[in-house]
Amino acid sequence: MGERAVPRYSRIVAELRRRIETGELAAGARVPSTREITRQWGVAMATASKVLAELRREGLVRAVPGVGTVVAAPARPARTARPAPAARPAGAPEGPGALTLGRIVDAAVAVADAEGLAAVSMRRVAADLGVATMSLYRHVADKEDLLTRMMDGVMGRHPLPADPPPDWREAVELAAHRLWDLFRRHPWLAPALSMTRPQLIASALPYTEWMLAALLRHGLDLQSAFTAHLTLLNYARGIAVNLEAEREAEADSGLDSEEWMDHQEPDLLAVLGTGRFPALDHLAQTGYDLDLDALFEFGLQRLLDGLAALPDPGPDREG
Structure with missing residues (x-):
């Protein structure tokens, strides 16, 4: 044969x-x-x-x-958990390879950045550090505690400038871009943040204070300023959640977004070809490139335009 x-x-x-x-x-x-x-x-x-x-x-x-x-980067050789080190005398300095909270957080962030938040587990982080899983619990209470510390860590590495621009719009725009850049660097961060049950992230508090100060300088009252801050935060977060979702969808389907659209195109064109949706049909024929960075910038500027009209001073009045 x-x-x-x-x-x-x-x-x-x-x-x-x-x-x-x-x-x-x-x-x-x-x-x-x-x-x-x-x-x-x-x-x-x-x-x-x-x-x-x-x-x-x-x-x-x-x-x-x-x-x-x-x-993909070459896989690192599998490491077995090291035996727990002997107890150090009280007050003795830790060695360079000692397990610390910082090393745990850094390892967890590295996994989330490379593979997504779903890949982060206490067992996985321990394996990457070459330690027993239970040893992590001397530094973090559980996975939820670890996640909060991960968010605190990445936000703390990119602080806002010490001196904000005097112009309120310039200051808000700078902070919004800094947040978007963080979401871009760490796609898991946006879906991890909760709007309804906000985590206590110490390094995020200066960001909130910065935004409130800028909006108060613009003339908003404190309640309105905080509402505007949450609106801007959730706007950036709402677009950024697509970064992690797209990574998961691509891993599951084997198709990037462009390839997925190619698969959908025949069915879409068949529907649009009925003549019921002329504007969409024209858009499909001419093409549209979805750029999340451009989408974020377009919406940010429109939101800032809206805030610029607040508070409405009304007609000039004599004192």
Whole structure:
């Protein structure tokens, strides 16, 4: 009997695997999207999706929100938990490798940044640190406590300037951009923040005070200023939650947002082709690039325009 034919998708996987293993595609480099695979190898979209799904299964690639599928960093060798160190005499300094709250928080943030908040667990963090899981509980009460400390840690690393701009709008805009940048750096942060049950995050208090001071300078009363602050905060958070959601959706489906839209396009065009939605049909034909950064900036400026009209001074009146 002749050799069994190798499935087309397997040959493509083998080629991309070779490029990754030889360093032709380095860690962090973007791998061909499903659209590029269909064009380069002449296969169906379903086959291209299967290729990326297999590379993800092998741990060779990972999804990065706003970028696409990239080559994953080489996996670190598995580490076994180290035996607990002998008790130190009272007052003795800790060694450089001692387990500290800072190391625990840093390890948890690294996992969340790379793989999402769902990947963070006490067991996972302990494994990355090479310690027994129970040793973490000497520093954090539980996962909820760890999450609060993670949020406190990342926000504390990017403080606002000591001297705010005198103009209220410039000050609010600076703080809003700083918050958006934090959400961009840490996609898990926005969904972790609760608006209805706010966590006590000490490093976030200066941000709130900054916003209130700026809005009070604009002339709002304290209640209105706090409402405006929450509105701006939740606006940025509302857009930013899509970063983590997109990362999870891409990991589950094997498709980035552009590739997913390609799959939906035939059905969408069929509906729009009925003539019932002329504006949407025209938009679909001309194309629209969803850019979350541009979307955030557009909405922020409109919100600031609205706040600029408050308080309404009314007609000039003589004193």
